Amino acid sequence: MAKYALRRVLIAIPTLLVISLVVFSILALAPGDPLSQFAGSAELTPEVRQNIREQFGLDQPIYIRYFKWLGLFVQGDWGFSLNSRIPAIQLIVQRAPTTLWVIGTAYLIAVLIAIPLGVATAARQYSWFDHISTALSFAGFSLPTFFTGVVLIIIFGVYLRWLPIVYDQRVTDPVTWIKQAIMPIAVLAVFQAATLNRYVRASMLDNLNQDYARTARAKGLSDRTVVVRHVLRNALVPVVTLIALQLPTVFTGAVVTEQIFRVPGIGSLLIASIGASDYPVIMAIVMVFSIMVVLFTLIADLLYGVLDPRVRYG
Numbered sequence: 001m002a003k004y005a006l007r008r009v010l011i012a013i014p015t016l017l018v019i020s021l022v023v024f025s026i027l028a029l030a031p032g033d034p035l036s037q038f039a040g041s042a043e044l045t046p047e048v049r050q051n052i053r054e055q056f057g058l059d060q061p062i063y064i065r066y067f068k069w070l071g072l073f074v075q076g077d078w079g080f081s082l083n084s085r086i087p088a089i090q091l092i093v094q095r096a097p098t099t100l101w102v103i104g105t106a107y108l109i110a111v112l113i114a115i116p117l118g119v120a121t122a123a124r125q126y127s128w129f130d131h132i133s134t135a136l137s138f139a140g141f142s143l144p145t146f147f148t149g150v151v152l153i154i155i156f157g158v159y160l161r162w163l164p165i166v167y168d169q170r171v172t173d174p175v176t177w178i179k180q181a182i183m184p185i186a187v188l189a190v191f192q193a194a195t196l197n198r199y200v201r202a203s204m205l206d207n208l209n210q211d212y213a214r215t216a217r218a219k220g221l222s223d224r225t226v227v228v229r230h231v232l233r234n235a236l237v238p239v240v241t242l243i244a245l246q247l248p249t250v251f252t253g254a255v256v257t258e259q260i261f262r263v264p265g266i267g268s269l270l271i272a273s274i275g276a277s278d279y280p281v282i283m284a285i286v287m288v289f290s291i292m293v294v295l296f297t298l299i300a301d302l303l304y305g306v307l308d309p310r311v312r313y314g
Contacts, residue, residue, distance in 0.1 A: 005302060012294040019290045020073075020283070021066060027279045028062045073287070079280025083273065088284040091269060098169060099265035102181055103254050106188035107247060113193040115239070118200025122208060123227050133197065140194025145187050149260040152183045167263040184261045188254060192246070199242050203235040210234075237304060244300030248292035 053059050057068060069079065078089040121130045157165040164180040171177050207213060208231055216226045255267035262268070266285060273281040 005298065008298050008301060012298070016287070016290055016294060020070065020287060023286050024066050024069065024283060025062060027282060028065065069283070078284040078287075081278055081281050083276040083278040083281070088281045091281060092266060092284060092288065095264060095266045095269050098263060099254070099258075099267065102184050102258075102263055102265060103188060103250055105181070106185040107192055107250055109185065109189040110192035110196060111243060113189070114196035115200055117193075118197045119204055119227065119232060121197070122201045122204030123223065125205065137194040137197045140190050141198070145191055146256050146260055148190065149183070149187045149257055152187060153260070156183060165261075167261050169264045184257050184263055187257050188250065192250065195246075196239070196242065200235070200239055203238050204231060207231045207235045240303050241300045244296040244303075245293070247296050248289055
């Protein structure tokens with residue numbers, strides 16, 4: 001397994017390099033002046049503006065700027081925010097706890113709901129419980145998060161006034177701190193739980209009809225034992241892949257939710273950085289997301305051997 005993990009890491013390195021090169025090139029060629037707040041002032045002379053650009057290396061060719069950025073990135077220097085005047089990594093570290101709290105909690109709730117619900121609906125296929133669960137799941141992942149977010153705000157924030165509409169990071173009261181996170185967590189949890197539930201149900205139904213499941217029933221084992229001890233473990237193999245691959249995309253997909261509820265997370269930071277042409281911060285966030293995708297994909301591959309003994313790593 002160690003050799004397999006090492007081989008996957010070595011494959012991931014050129015993948016990340018290609019991603020960084022493509023994103024860096026797109027940002028470098030994109031319209032807009034990243035130093036508009038510095039060098040765009042009418043009070044500055046052309047000489048001062050040129051000195052500012054030379055200081056940030058914007059007068060150099062793209063490939064030279066890319067290799068300089070890459071050399072600093074691998075050393076832990078992720079660039080300097082042109083908008084906030086602080087290191088990009090510091091901005092991400094400041095926003096990460098809020099993002100992990102809201103999105104991490106939402107995804108954990110979604111997994112805890114989706115797996116038992118998918119197993120139960122597959123075991124009771126075509127029952128009233130299965131029909132209701134299927135209908136709710138289709139509704140859950142068909143409605144976009146910005147729609148459900150606005151609906152929750154109107155119901156619980158405007159009319160009932162039970163929950164705060166805007167997320168305030170400065171809140172110190174534990175009750176208010178939890179209440180303000182309920183709606184964004186609920187929006188993300190419902191969407192992810194609905195999606196995962198359909199995959200769990202489909203995977204369970206596929207394995208329930210396999211020969212090993214019929215053989216277990218023929219030996220006199222109860223349906224509960226067959227489902228829990230035999231079918232579930234095999235059915236979780238593709239589900240684990242989905243969970244591992246979706247987790248990084250949840251962070252990127254939560255950009256809309258963070259904007260709706262004004263959650264000061266990494267997603268809102270990305271939107272603000274794009275609007276301000278703050279390219280160092282954009283590059284840092286994109287690379288964080290890319291590394292997360294590679295890392296969780298590796299974790300999913302390694303879990304194959306735990307969930308399915310037939311998988312062997314050469």
